[in-house]
Amino acid sequence: MGARKEPTFMEQSPLLPLREELAQVAPYGAPQLEVAARLNVNENPYPPSPEMIADITRAVSQVAAGLNRYPDRDFTALRAALAGYVLRESGLDFPVEQIWAANGSNEVMVQLLGAYAGPGRTVLGTEYSYSMYPEYVRGAHSTYVTVPRQSDWNLDVDALLQGLRDFRPSVLLLANPNNPTGTACREAELVQILQQARETGPDISGKPSCTxxxxxxxxxxxxxxxxxxxxxxxxxxxxxxxxxxxSKSFGMAGLRLGYLVAAKAMITDIMRVRLPYHLSALTQAAAIAALGHAEEQLCQLAELRQRRDTLAAWLEDKGYTVPRSQANFVLFGPFPDRHQVFSDLLDRGVLVREVGPEGFLRVSIGTAAEDQAFRQAFEEVTG
Structure with missing residues (x-):
């Protein structure tokens, strides 16, 4: 017998120093499957118009000639374009200094928590809300706690106000409209929360901060x-x-552009933790070009809202519980075995999402043809 061959360095499989709290964590993500009707991640079903594609192509081509240089670190032109869009959509005028942007609203949240969360601090949320919130908080080495919602999944304001007093969170994450329920709170409820949150944050130098x-x-x-x-x-x-x-209403999920409107002091705090040059020159150019087509994008929303309400009424007529949605999806159920319904729909080329309260499913509003494919498959599955 020959001498035993010693393993090479690459064959030794050294123990990697993974953070202990991540050992049982699976990578986040909804299924990505090529099916006839992909209605699981709340995408806008309409692709960019040929005119928008042409403008984006032209803008990116112009920027490409300077890719040997770093992009505008503070992306002032993009922030100005976003301010213009916010004025067009909401009627509210904000200066560039109150606008921020990042690679999707995911990075916006990470930057906010990087500035205001951290070890020893608490972040407050509600049950049955966006499933990425605990992931953001874990990455910030903070504690995530939630308060219950009402039985109809609307916001329980009293529970939330009590949570602010009890937990003294540095940050409250409040999806509105909420994902996955689609429910939205009233402005008067937000005012109550904001008034309570003035002094419910952690103590700093012996004085209470805000949440x-x-x-x-x-x-x-x-x-x-x-x-x-x-x-x-x-x-x-x-x-x-x-x-x-x-990503959603504007139909640019593939662009990965989220933004924030806040007080100038808060934007300054975010800049303390942002990575330099976090938005590429290509992203900035494409986003500015796309924002030039805001009118046509916003015109799509009335149709999507109408078909959302029609689909919700159709499901209700079949005896299912459907919260009043203000988003581009509806939650429906309950089912004794929601996974079986999910699987049966998938067998018929329709992909929905298993998320939210036990027994419920969520379906995004697609094109008219995709909506019809869902209805037909659902009737076959449920009889």
Whole structure:
């Protein structure tokens, strides 16, 4: 027998020093499957128009000639374009200094928590809300606690106010409209929360700080006409931050551009923790070009809202519970075995999402053809 061969360095499989709290954590992500009707991640079903594609192509081509240089670190042109869009959509005028942007609203949240959360601090949320919130908080080495919602999944304001008093969180994460329930709180309820949050943060040098209230309006443009955005409260409440995205209503999920409107002091704090040059020159150019087509993008929303309400009524007529949605999806159920319904729909080429309260499923509003495919498959599955 020959001498035993010693393993090489690469064959020894050294023990990697993974953080202990991550040992049982699975990577986050909804299923990515190529099916006829992909209705599980709340995408806008309409692709960019040929005119928008042409403008984006032209803008990116022009920027490409200077890719040997770092991009504008403070992306002032993009922030100005976002301010113009916010004025067009909400009627509210904010200076560039109150606008921030990042690679999706995910990075906006990470930056906010990087500034205001951290070891020994608590972040407050509600049950049955965006499933990424605990992930953000874990990455900030903070504790995430939630308060219950009402039985109809609307916000339980009393429970939330008590949570502010009990936990003294540095940050409150409040999705409005909420994902996955689609429910939205009223402006008067937000005012109650903001007033309470003035002095419910952690003590700093013996004095109570505020709780930073982050209102996540990822689906804000899908709210019914006449329902105000939390943006209207920013002037009076400097501890409020309103997060938005171009992914959903604007139909640019592949661009990865989220943005924030907040007091100048809060933007300054975020800049303390942001990575330098975090938005590429290509992203900035594409986003500015896309924002030039805001009118056509916003015109799509009325149709999507109408089909959302029609689908919700159809499911209710079949005896299912459907919360009043102000987003581009509906939650429906309950089912004795929701996974079986999910699997049966998938077998028929329709992908929905298993998320939220036990027994419930969530379906995004797709094209008219995709909505019809869901209805047909659902009737076959449920009889």
């Amino acid at each position: 930073v209230v982050v209102v996540d309006e990822a689906y804000g443009e899908f709210r019914d006409p006449g329902k105000p955005s939390a943006l209207a409260l920013l002037e009076k409440y400097p501890h409020l931050a309103v997060s938005r995205t171009m």
